[in-house]
Structures are given as C-alpha cells and as structure tokens.
Amino acid sequence: MPARATVRTIPNKGQGLVAIGGTFREGDEIISESPLGEIPGTLMEIFDEDSFYDARHRKNGLHVIDIMVGSMSAPNRQLFNQLHSTDGTNPDIVLHNAFSNYSIVEGQHMHEVRVYNKISRANNSCEPNAMYSYNSTTGLGALRAIRSIPSGTEITIEYQALEEDSLRFKTHRRTKLRKQYSFVCSCTACQASTAVGRERDTAGVQAKQAELDRQSIPANGGTEAARVQRLVNLDTYITSLRNLDIRDFKLSNAYVHRAEVHRQGYELAKGNVAVHCATCIATNTPWGHLEQAQNDLLKALRNNSVCYGLEHLETEEICDLMAQVARLMVGIPLP
Structure with a gap:
C-alpha cells in the first residue's frame, strides 16, 4: 500500500x-x-x-x-x-x-x-x-x-493529552510544552487573541472542574444521592468535552465511567434501595439503568473504534463490558 x-x-x-x-x-x-x-x-x-x-x-x-x-x-x-x-x-x-x-x-x-x-x-x-x-x-x-x-x-x-494538562489554561500548556519540548505552541487554541483560544480556556476549566467533582465522590458511595451527583458531574464533563470537540480517549473513558454509574443504579434499583427523587436523571427501573449503560458503552465503542480501531485491547475491553450488561439484561447472572 x-x-x-x-x-x-x-x-x-x-x-x-x-x-x-x-x-x-x-x-x-x-x-x-x-x-x-x-x-x-x-x-x-x-x-x-x-x-x-x-x-x-x-x-x-x-x-x-x-x-x-x-x-x-x-x-x-x-x-x-x-x-x-x-x-x-x-x-x-x-x-x-x-x-x-x-x-x-x-x-x-x-x-x-x-x-x-x-x-x-x-x-x-x-x-x-x-x-x-x-x-x-x-x-x-x-x-x-x-x-x-x-x-x-x-x-x-x-x-x-492527559486531563491534568489538556484541560488547563493555554498559559499552562504552553509553559509545559516549552519546558519539555523546547517550543512555543502556536496552535489556534493557544493563541490568546483568538475567540477559539478564549473559548478553549473557559470550556477546559469547566471540564476539568467537572472531572474533579466526579473524582471527589467515592465510587462506592452506595446511595442514590451520591450516584446521581456523579451522574450530574459526568454529564457536565462529557458536554464540556464535546463543546471542546475533544474526540480522543478522554471522551471514551467518560462514557465508560457514566455506564458504570448507570450499572450501579441497576444494582441499587434491583435491591429496592434506589431513592425516587426529582433530581434523578436516570429511570429507577433496573432495566432502564442497564439500557442507559449499554447506550453509553455503545458511544464509547464508536469513539474507540475511531481512536484505536476495532482490533485493539482498549476497544475489546468495551466489548466485554457490553457483553456483561447484555447478559444482565436477559437475566443471565455474571460468572
């Protein structure tokens, strides 16, 4: 070729x-x-x-x-x-x-x-x-x-590309690039005089804060209120990434994290401990949580197929997660 x-x-x-x-x-x-x-x-x-x-x-x-x-x-x-x-x-x-x-x-x-x-x-x-x-x-x-x-x-x-650098202000990115790689970044996102540069700074800070907020809540909180707050933070993070037109592994990982939160909702609803509240974003039926988890995993799969291709361990891991959710949806217990 x-x-x-x-x-x-x-x-x-x-x-x-x-x-x-x-x-x-x-x-x-x-x-x-x-x-x-x-x-x-x-x-x-x-x-x-x-x-x-x-x-x-x-x-x-x-x-x-x-x-x-x-x-x-x-x-x-x-x-x-x-x-x-x-x-x-x-x-x-x-x-x-x-x-x-x-x-x-x-x-x-x-x-x-x-x-x-x-x-x-x-x-x-x-x-x-x-x-x-x-x-x-x-x-x-x-x-x-x-x-x-x-x-x-x-x-x-x-x-x-990692969140701690990619989503920071242009001054941080340019300083670190200059220190490690000995050049001053001149891309559109790093030019302070452009609207794109200013918008990138604002949206990046919002995305970074949403990710920090998500990480501040224990993943095994065990309550519907904690789960819903993680879901809100993830929604904000994903929206910010999409507004930034970021299409790499960060977006795939965010979809996978949100799928995990939906799957936790399934476990809570199955045990009849889910709290019905006005702020709940996901449906409180076990099936509904799994359906939303599968939808997010499908989005992650589509994004990963672009970033990594289909024959890659990162993509195959998402396929495995989808298979686990599918088995739950038909009532087959996980091994």
Missing part, C-alpha cells in the same frame, strides 16, 4: 507529517509502524521514573536510554539519530520524540517508552486531527485520524 503521509518541512515548526494521496476520514489509520527502539516496563520499573527525562544530568552508570540505542539495528540507529533534538544526545532525542504508555500489570505501574521513524515526526496541536496508540498484540504504534484530514494538511497530535 502506498504511503499516505510524508515528512515535510513545516513553516516555523521544522519537520512534520503531511497527508498525501487523498483525504483521511475519521477513524482511518494513517501510519502503522514498529518502533525504532523501546524501553519496556520490565526494564523501566527498576529506575525512578522522574529521573528518566532528566537522563542528560546522570553521570554514573549506563542509562536505560543507552541500552535501548545500543540494541537498535544499524539502520534504525541511523534513523533515530535523524530525529529532532536540541543537542544531539541520545537522552535529548528521546525527550523530544518518545511516546510513553502507562499500564498496571499485577498491581505494578509500568512505564513503557517507544521512539518511531515517522510517528515521532508528528507535531503538536492542542486541537489535534490525529491520535497515537500502541497495540500490545501486534507490537505496532499507529496514528489514526480523529477528524477529516484533507490531502496536503499537516497531521498533528496532542503531546499533553
């Missing part, structure tokens, strides 16, 4: 990825490639994670980055050395081009790092048109379009 993305010089940005050979539709895979090198969690866990990005300051011992680079094939090492860097050292190349994946394996937090030939060329935007993901089954990294990308358009991803 001919390449549909190429590396080009982008004005005021250096090199970047540009779509070629036609428009990418929402959900299309743009690039799929093996990493040039990777540091698996089994290796990373023996080091302090905070020291990883300060590797340039380490003076003693062989650092994990040197282990990764030393294990590369000669062609991959040559490609690695061609990636953007401010000083040409291995740690600096990783700092500016690596992708991190976090997972929990047997209760341990694992931090994995990968560097790619083409994927690492994608520049940042706080309103990206693509998303990166790693498929642990295939061992491949991928970029997928999360909105339409016409031919000739730059392909961008969000370097700070």
